[in-house]
Structure formats: structure tokens, C-alpha cells
Amino acid sequence: MSTSADPTGPSRAPAKVKAATIYDVAQAAGVSHQTVSRFLTGFEGIRPATRERVVQALDDLGYRPNLTARSLKSGQSHRIGALTHEISQVGPARIVEGASIAAREAGYVLDIVSLDTRNPLAIEESLALITQHDLAGVLALAVTDEMTRAFEATSFRVPAYVASETDGAEDDPRGMLSRVGIPALVAHLAGLGHRRLVHIAGPTIWSAARNRIRAYDAAIDAQGLVSAGILHGDWSAASGYRAIAELTDLPDATAYVVANDQMALGAMLALKERGLRIPDDISIVGVDDIPEAAYFDPPLTTLRNDFEGQGRAAVSRLLARIERSEAVPVLVPPPLLVARRSSGPAPQR
Amino acid sequence: MSTSADPTGPSRAPAKVKAATIYDVAQAAGVSHQTVSRFLTGFEGIRPATRERVVQALDDLGYRPNLTARSLKSGQSHRIGALTHEISQVGPARIVEGASIAAREAGYVLDIVSLDTRNPLAIEESLALITQHDLAGVLALAVTDEMTRAFEATSFRVPAYVASETDGAEDDPRGMLSRVGIPALVAHLAGLGHRRLVHIAGPTIWSAARNRIRAYDAAIDAQGLVSAGILHGDWSAASGYRAIAELTDLPDATAYVVANDQMALGAMLALKERGLRIPDDISIVGVDDIPEAAYFDPPLTTLRNDFEGQGRAAVSRLLARIERSEAVPVLVPPPLLVARRSSGPAPQR
DNA sequence: CAACTGGATGTTATCGACAACATCCTAGTT
DNA sequence: AACTAGGATGTTGTCGATAACATCCAGTTG
Numbered sequence: 001m002s003t004s005a006d007p008t009g010p011s012r013a014p015a016k017v018k019a020a021t022i023y024d025v026a027q028a029a030g031v032s033h034q035t036v037s038r039f040l041t042g043f044e045g046i047r048p049a050t051r052e053r054v055v056q057a058l059d060d061l062g063y064r065p066n067l068t069a070r071s072l073k074s075g076q077s078h079r080i081g082a083l084t085h086e087i088s089q090v091g092p093a094r095i096v097e098g099a100s101i102a103a104r105e106a107g108y109v110l111d112i113v114s115l116d117t118r119n120p121l122a123i124e125e126s127l128a129l130i131t132q133h134d135l136a137g138v139l140a141l142a143v144t145d146e147m148t149r150a151f152e153a154t155s156f157r158v159p160a161y162v163a164s165e166t167d168g169a170e171d172d173p174r175g176m177l178s179r180v181g182i183p184a185l186v187a188h189l190a191g192l193g194h195r196r197l198v199h200i201a202g203p204t205i206w207s208a209a210r211n212r213i214r215a216y217d218a219a220i221d222a223q224g225l226v227s228a229g230i231l232h233g234d235w236s237a238a239s240g241y242r243a244i245a246e247l248t249d250l251p252d253a254t255a256y257v258v259a260n261d262q263m264a265l266g267a268m269l270a271l272k273e274r275g276l277r278i279p280d281d282i283s284i285v286g287v288d289d290i291p292e293a294a295y296f297d298p299p300l301t302t303l304r305n306d307f308e309g310q311g312r313a314a315v316s317r318l319l320a321r322i323e324r325s326e327a328v329p330v331l332v333p334p335p336l337l338v339a340r341r342s343s344g345p346a347p348q349r
Numbered sequence: 350m351s352t353s354a355d356p357t358g359p360s361r362a363p364a365k366v367k368a369a370t371i372y373d374v375a376q377a378a379g380v381s382h383q384t385v386s387r388f389l390t391g392f393e394g395i396r397p398a399t400r401e402r403v404v405q406a407l408d409d410l411g412y413r414p415n416l417t418a419r420s421l422k423s424g425q426s427h428r429i430g431a432l433t434h435e436i437s438q439v440g441p442a443r444i445v446e447g448a449s450i451a452a453r454e455a456g457y458v459l460d461i462v463s464l465d466t467r468n469p470l471a472i473e474e475s476l477a478l479i480t481q482h483d484l485a486g487v488l489a490l491a492v493t494d495e496m497t498r499a500f501e502a503t504s505f506r507v508p509a510y511v512a513s514e515t516d517g518a519e520d521d522p523r524g525m526l527s528r529v530g531i532p533a534l535v536a537h538l539a540g541l542g543h544r545r546l547v548h549i550a551g552p553t554i555w556s557a558a559r560n561r562i563r564a565y566d567a568a569i570d571a572q573g574l575v576s577a578g579i580l581h582g583d584w585s586a587a588s589g590y591r592a593i594a595e596l597t598d599l600p601d602a603t604a605y606v607v608a609n610d611q612m613a614l615g616a617m618l619a620l621k622e623r624g625l626r627i628p629d630d631i632s633i634v635g636v637d638d639i640p641e642a643a644y645f646d647p648p649l650t651t652l653r654n655d656f657e658g659q660g661r662a663a664v665s666r667l668l669a670r671i672e673r674s675e676a677v678p679v680l681v682p683p684p685l686l687v688a689r690r691s692s693g694p695a696p697q698r
Numbered sequence: 699c700a701a702c703t704g705g706a707t708g709t710t711a712t713c714g715a716c717a718a719c720a721t722c723c724t725a726g727t728t
Numbered sequence: 729a730a731c732t733a734g735g736a737t738g739t740t741g742t743c744g745a746t747a748a749c750a751t752c753c754a755g756t757t758g
Contacts, residue, residue: 019483021714032738037716045735067481068421069714073743077417079460079482087436088443088656097436100463104475109482111428112461113453114446126453132416133428133458134368237644266644295586295615297646307437370744381708386746394705418744422713702757709750720739727732 098311181335186219240266279344447660530684535568589615628693
């Protein structure tokens with residue numbers, strides 16, 4: 001879908017009435033502003049009669065607290081800075097969406113800054129901008145080397161949290177890789193009789209891409225298979241297409257493990273254009289299970305990643321730090337293998 | 350790509366040093382805080398010697414203005430609230446990205462709130478949350494009926510701007526429809542000899558979907574063609590698939606005009622599963638030109654929408670209102686027809 | 699040389715909320 | 729009836745910045 005800006009469209013002139021403050025409310029209720037403030041902060045010891053008048057005045061004036069003033073005094077804004085790359089990609093976008101919803105549920109608003117990977121200068125500027133908005137915390141949602149570097153170079157005076165795919169790495173190295181989910185894909189292919197695989201990886205400045213490469217290598221070893229090589233793309237369908245189309249000879253392999261669904265789509269088209277049938281001649285599997293993957297031709301075997309859950313989890317962990325609560329961290333379910341028609345038994349030679 | 354939250358990953362403990370204020374700077378420079386403030390706001394009449402000391406102190410202390418305090422006093426935050434739906438969809442996501450970049454270039458930050466279409470209550474809550482953050486302005490980036498209603502029911506005390514696809518509607522009804530771009534698609538199909546078309550529409554609570562339906566109808570009339578019906582989807586590939594798969598008999602048409610690329614993907618799979626060849630037996634065209642569309646099988650003929658440009662345009666218009674500048678509004682180029690292999694000559698009967 | 703002018707700088711008030719402290723009132727005690 | 733404890737409420741200060749007003753001083757003028 002799309003929408004475009006409407007030059008003459010509906011809009012609202014800024015109403016000149018300025019918002020009611022606690023002083024206005026206090027005057028209307030015939031009490032001091034502090035009584036109003038007390039009511040708002042949930043103080044118990046207010047006489048019912050007084051309380052009633054305050055409630056009434058609050059309602060009459062349509063009072064809305066001014067969060068700017070509140071955060072100036074209390075030093076805590078209810079805003080979280082979220083840094084991400086390429087929000088137009090499905091993965092990051094859905095992580096952001098999950099984070100946004102989780103933040104809102106907790107009474108926070110997300111300041112989203114989508115950084116351009118190709119423009120390191122913009123990253124610096126954005127961080128400078130963000131550090132001024134005294135935020136409650138900062139979240140890095142899509143992790144590239146640039147992002148990591150920028151994060152390390154910046155001194156946030158607030159809790160910062162980097163959401164990365166190296167889930168559980170510190171606790172258990174095996175845990176980390178298994179969480180990436182690639183092993184399940186490799187095992188699936190091994191079960192179908194495939195012995196020689198190829199990996200099409202994402203750009204290695206992304207930690208997610210590096211993790212997937214490591215997971216692929218480890219899974220190949222674990223299953224006693226052979227890797228016929230690693231090709232490189234940039235997450236886009238175009239790069240997946242090129243990775244295959246530009247090869248003079250296809251690698252000697254019967255299955256492709258592609259680091260995301262978009263590249264898998266491009267790779268499938270290139271393979272089909274070379275006259276190969278999927279999955280009869282060659283199997284291909286992706287990662288992410290974007291909503292379109294089930295409607296590729298053939299429908300793509302892939303890993304379902306719970307992006308919204310990842311976003312929620314990142315926020316919940318940041319909030320735990322901000323509010324120093326000991327809340328049980330939200331868990332992200334491990335990726336789920338979704339077998340579709342793009343993977344089939346290895347061809348008999 | 351994807352990333353997931355890292356429970357033990359890199360993070361930064363909040364440094365306990367609190368930020369330097371203009372008072373700290375003033376003391377360090379041996380001047381009054383007001384002199385510092387004057388320097389910061391670009392006041393000319395400061396003696397070079399004094400200025401030098403201020404600059405030095407500013408630098409030594411690593412001063413960063415506290416925007417919360419600034420906006421409390423000045424009443425103008427540099428934040429813009431952006432309301433959107435389904436940011437995980439490519440269109441909205443890229444509009445948001447464009448808006449976000451444009452906002453940042455102007456020194457603003459976007460507070461993005463992604464509303465759930467299915468939960469009107471959440472819309473109210475989000476608007477309440479947003480109205481408290483005294484924003485410089487509010488932007489509605491994806492327009493559904495719920496959004497419009499909520500906007501009308503809420504009293505923003507700031508400029509609000511609704512970005513919609515009814516581009517130029519008020520100026521020129523023909524302009525509005527042509528901007529939607531559908532006429533170019535219909536003309537393209539007519540040029541290939543198609544006479545009977547079907548439209549697969551998006552959910553009619555979206556103004557974009559309604560506009561596209563109207564544009565389709567108008568274009569059919571203008572070209573003297575016949576519409577064999579309008580099917581309905583929800584923008585997803587799954588709904589495009591179902592729209593075709595659930596029909597007992599296909600409509601008597603040689604071409605499908607689908608309101609977005611994702612539904613077109615699903616529809617193509619369903620058509621192929623019915624044994625139809627694209628484009629030999631049936632032509633299909635989409636809208637949006639998502640990056641994957643060129644790698645569908647066959648590659649999809651579609652309309653290229655400049656989403657980032659739309660986002661930028663929306664921000665620039667809102668900023669013009671906020672700052673009451675007479676800046677020339679950014680123009681969004683009209684959608685461009687991208688002909689690929691999914692559309693071909695109408696079959697001879 | 700005193701009065702004046704205007705540029706440079708300092709002092710105080712303000713935004714809206716919350717917090718600390720001060721004060722008032724009521725009910726219970728002797 | 730005077731006294732007190734403690735709950736209810738009011739007053740003042742604070743957060744960091746900007747605005748309005750006040751003051752200081754050097755150089756000009758008559």
C-alpha cells in the first residue's frame with residue numbers, strides 16, 4: 001500500500017488555547033497546586049470532599065500532564081531512543097514495531113532513528129541529536145559494525161542496550177548458535193539426503209550475517225556435510241539473483257542455505273532461469289519467514305523468526321535496567337523451521 | 350536479516366556524571382549563565398575575549414543542551430509525532446524512513462507510533478500519550494478510517510498534517526486520480542490488447558485502497574474497457590492468493606490489476622496453480638514496486654512509488670506549518686510504470 | 699567635566715511539575 | 729478547657745533553559 005503527501009489535505013490549525021496546568025486545576029478546585037499534584041501522583045491522604053473537587057476540576061479542564069515539565073523535574077523522560085538501520089527491511093521494521101508496542105504499553109514512546117549504513121557521519125549526528133533529548137534509555141535494534149562503533153564512541157548518560165542475535169552467547173556458546181536457527185535448516189536438508197551445501201550470506205558488517213555464517217559452518221561440521229562455498233549478498237533480492245547469475249559455473253551442491261528470504265527469492269529466479277527445477281534439481285531454504293515467503297514459487301522453506309517478540313524482549317530488558325526492576329525478562333521463542341516446497345529430497349546422481 | 354535481544358550482551362552502565370548545564374559552563378568561564386545562553390542562541394554582541402572563554406568552557410565540559418528544559422521554557426519541542434499503521438509493511442515503513450530522515454535533517458526527531466488497525470482502543474491511548482509529549486507537530490502517515498476518526502476526535506494543540514494519497518484532490522479531481530498511477534497501468538494493459546480486467550483491491554478502510562478503486566474504475570471508463578469485477582484482499586500475499594484460490598470460476602478477464610505487489614505475488618501463485626501461464630494466458634500488474642517485485646516469477650509489472658519522497662514531503666509540509674516558513678514544498682514525483690514480464694499481449698481467443 | 703548613550707553583561711522571573719518543609723486543623727487526651 | 733499528635737493542606741524551592749529587566753562601563757557630546 002502507499003500514501004502520499006496531500007498538499008491541500010485535511011489538517012488542523014493549532015488551537016490557541018493552551019493546555020490546563022495543575023495551577024489552573026488548583027484554582028478551579030479551590031485548592032493548592034500541590035494538592036492537585038498529590039492527587040496525580042496517587043497520594044492517599046486526601047479528604048474525600050477535596051478529592052472530589054479535584055477530580056471534577058481535572059475533568060472540567062481536560063487536564064493533561066505536561067511530560068516535558070515532569071521530566072525536567074524528575075530527570076526521567078518516558079522516551080527511549082531506538083537506533084536501527086534500514087527500517088524499510090521487513091526484519092528491522094517488525095522488530096521496531098514490536099519494540100514500539102512494548103514501549104507504549106509501558107508508557108514510553110520510542111524515538112526511532114533509522115541510520116543510513118552508508119553514511120557514518122549521519123550516525124554521529126543522530127547520536128548527538130539523541131543524547132540531547134534526555135532519554136530514559138537507548139536501544140540499538142539492528143547491529144552493524146558501524147552501529148557498534150558509534151555506540152562505543154558515544155557516552156550515553158542513560159542505560160543503553162544492544163539487541164543482537166548472539167543470544168545466550170556468554171552463557172553457552174552452543175546456545176548462541178542454536179538460537180540463530182540455521183542448524184535446524186541444515187539438519188532439515190541433511191535429512192533430505194543433501195550432502196553438499198552452499199551458503200549465501202548477508203553483508204558481514206551485520207552481526208546477524210556473521211552469526212549466520214558461523215552457525216552454518218558449525219552445522220555443516222556437526223552434520224558431517226561439505227560446504228561447497230559461501231556467496232555474498234547484501235540482503236536484497238537483487239543481490240541473491242546476482243550471486244547466482246554472475247557465476248560462470250554453479251557450485252557442486254544440491255542445496256542452498258540463504259541468509260534471508262529476499263536473497264532466496266532472487267537466487268531462485270536465477271536458478272530457474274538457468275533451467276534448474278526447484279526442488280527437483282536443487283533445494284533452497286531461507287531465513288526469516290517473511291509473509292511473502294509462503295507465496296514464492298515454489299513456497300520457501302525457511303525459519304520463522306519472531307521479530308515482534310525480539311523487539312518486545314529488547315524493550316523489556318532495557319526497561320528492567322531503567323527501572324531497576326527484577327522483572328522476569330521476556331523470552332524470545334527460538335526460530336521455528338517451516339518446511340515448504342522449495343526443499344525436497346536430494347537428486348540421485 | 351534479523352537480530353534478537355541479547356540477555357547478556359554488550360551494554361553500558363549509566364555513567365553517574367550528570368550533564369553540564371549552562372550554570373556549570375558559566376562558572377567555568379567566569380561569566381553569568383545568561384551570557385552562555387546568549388552565546389548558544391547566536392547572539393552577536395559578545396566581546397571576543399568573553400566569547401573565547403565561553404567557547405573554551407563549553408568545550409572543556411562537553412556541554413550538551415538539555416532539550417527538555419529548552420522546550421519547557423520555549424514551549425517548542427523538536428519532536429514530531431508520527432502515526433502510522435503496520436510499519437512492517439514495506440510502504441509505510443519506507444514512508445516513515447523518508448520522514449525520519451527529513452525530520453532529522455531539520456533537527457527534529459520523530460516519535461513514531463505504530464497503531465494496530467484492529468485495536469481502536471490502542472489508537473485512543475496512543476493519541477493520549479502523544480498529546481502529552483508536547484510535540485512540535487503531529488503527522489499521520491498511513492491513512493485509514495480509524496486514523497482519520499481518531500485524528501478528528503483528538504484536539505492537538507499543535508499543527509497536524511495528514512498525508513494521504515488524494516494528491517491534488519482539492520485542486521483538480523483528475524489530478525488526484527492520475528497521481529494514484531493506476532491509469533498508467535490500465536493504459537499499459539489496454540495497449541497490450543486487454544479488454545476485460547479485474548481489480549484486486551486492498552481493505553477499504555484504507556484511503557489508499559479506496560483511491561485505487563476509484564482510479565481503476567475511472568481508468569476503465571476512460572479507456573473504454575470492461576471491468577469483470579473487483580476482488581478484495583488485505584494487502585497481504587496470503588489474501589491475494591485466497592482471492593483467486595477461493596473462486597470456483599475465474600472471472601472472464603485477461604488481466605488483473607492488483608492494488609499492491611504482495612497481493613499480486615499471492616494471486617500469481619494461485620493462478621499458476623490453476624494451470625494458467627503468466628503472461629501468456631493472463632497478465633498481472635501490481636502497485637508499489639517493492640524491491641522483490643523484480644524477482645517474482647515472472648518479474649512483476651508495477652508502479653514505482655517514491656515512498657521516501659512521500660515521507661520527506663509530508664515532513665516538509667508539516668515543518669512549513671510549524672515554522673510558518675514559506676518554503677517551497679517538496680514535490681513527490683508521480684509514480685512510474687515499470688514494465689516487466691508479468692504483463693504481455695492479450696491472448697487471442 | 700558632567701550628562702548621556704548604548705553595548706556588554708548580570709539578576710530575577712518564568713515555564714509546569716514535583717519535593718521538602720511549613721502550617722493548619724481536627725480529634726483524642728488529661 | 730488547654731494540649732498534643734498527626735493527618736490534610738499550603739508555601740517555597742528546584743530542575744535547565746530563555747526572556748525581561750537591571751546594571752555597569754567606556755566613549756561621546758555639549
